Amino acid sequence: MLIDNMMVIDPHIHMTSRTTYDYLVMKEYGVVAIIEPSFWLGQPRTHVGTFQDYFNSLIGWERFRAEQFGIRHYCTISINPKEANNEPLAEQVMELLPLYACKEGVVALGEVGFDDMTEAEEKYFRLQLKLAKELDKLVLVHTPHRNKKEGTSRSMDICLDEGLDPLQVIIDHANEETVDEVLDRGFWCAFSIYPNTKMGNERMVELVKKYGSDRIIIDSAADWGMSDPLAVPKTAQLMLESNIPETQVKAVCYGNALKAYGQSGEMKEEHWLEPTAIDQRQLYEGNSVLRGQTPMVEKPFQESIIIR
Numbered sequence: 001m002l003i004d005n006m007m008v009i010d011p012h013i014h015m016t017s018r019t020t021y022d023y024l025v026m027k028e029y030g031v032v033a034i035i036e037p038s039f040w041l042g043q044p045r046t047h048v049g050t051f052q053d054y055f056n057s058l059i060g061w062e063r064f065r066a067e068q069f070g071i072r073h074y075c076t077i078s079i080n081p082k083e084a085n086n087e088p089l090a091e092q093v094m095e096l097l098p099l100y101a102c103k104e105g106v107v108a109l110g111e112v113g114f115d116d117m118t119e120a121e122e123k124y125f126r127l128q129l130k131l132a133k134e135l136d137k138l139v140l141v142h143t144p145h146r147n148k149k150e151g152t153s154r155s156m157d158i159c160l161d162e163g164l165d166p167l168q169v170i171i172d173h174a175n176e177e178t179v180d181e182v183l184d185r186g187f188w189c190a191f192s193i194y195p196n197t198k199m200g201n202e203r204m205v206e207l208v209k210k211y212g213s214d215r216i217i218i219d220s221a222a223d224w225g226m227s228d229p230l231a232v233p234k235t236a237q238l239m240l241e242s243n244i245p246e247t248q249v250k251a252v253c254y255g256n257a258l259k260a261y262g263q264s265g266e267m268k269e270e271h272w273l274e275p276t277a278i279d280q281r282q283l284y285e286g287n288s289v290l291r292g293q294t295p296m297v298e299k300p301f302q303e304s305i306i307i308r
């Protein structure tokens with residue numbers, strides 16, 4: 001364990017690309033809950049059925065797999081910006097979204113927003129914002145890696161134009177260039193600690209020193225790329241070592257994510273404060289997380305984990 005008994009939440013991590021071993025280590029490092037946003041998988045999908053299976057895995061197998069390690073799993077549902085450029089497919093995915101957006105454990109619509117800032121991206125961004133309004137859902141906005149500043153401004157303009165309340169929108173992948181505007185306009189401002197590209201944790205320490213902890217959220221955005229599923233607990237540790245007050249560290253690595261996504265009514269602290277006991281003998285549709293290993297079985301209401 002990195003930090004004494006500090007609970008952290010990683011509100012943006014693509015566990016479908018990660019191994020079960022990551023769950024084991026994340027739990028060790030104090031991760032109690034995660035949010036897995038719908039995104040693209042590295043290769044464009046060509047059939048709506050693959051989206052449907054993906055959404056089913058986010059609310060099914062992935063949730064089960066996390067719970068087998070004592071981590072609470074939530075997700076967000078969307079057609080992502082990149083794949084919105086395949087309009088015939090995006091049209092079909094749009095029809096699926098209302099069916100999944102209201103399922104248990106779905107905390108927002110997302111990731112939505114811009115990749116290349118094309119017309120098709122804006123069209124499906126707006127359509128999904130309208131759907132969020134209609135269903136009274138939160139929104140997770142992915143801001144583009146190219147033209148970050150312009151893309152972030154434009155994303156917020158569009159959210160306001162579609163009548164969303166800034167406090168119902170989490171603007172993600174922020175950086176030093178965009179943080180002022182995101183906070184000034186009243187949105188939640190999330191930073192992805194992603195090695196070499198989005199945000200480093202030393203830079204994050206400086207940002208919290210400068211801006212404090214109000215409406216600031218830290219996540220890993222870990223996926224199939226060169227990323228770190230322990231980015232949130234490691235950044236929490238670095239912040240504590242850098243003399244950032246513990247209350248601020250807890251806010252940006254735990255409390256703010258809970259406050260933001262808790263508005264959905266789907267994410268509650270009691271889910272991990274009063275967990276069900278881990279029993280890896282359980283199956284999901286006939287399958288277990290084990291590959292021949294001895295199952296971990298926790299006795300209810302007991303702290304220690306017994307390996308049988």
Ligand SMILES: [Zn+2]
Nearest residue numbers: 037039111221
């Ligand atoms: Zn992502």
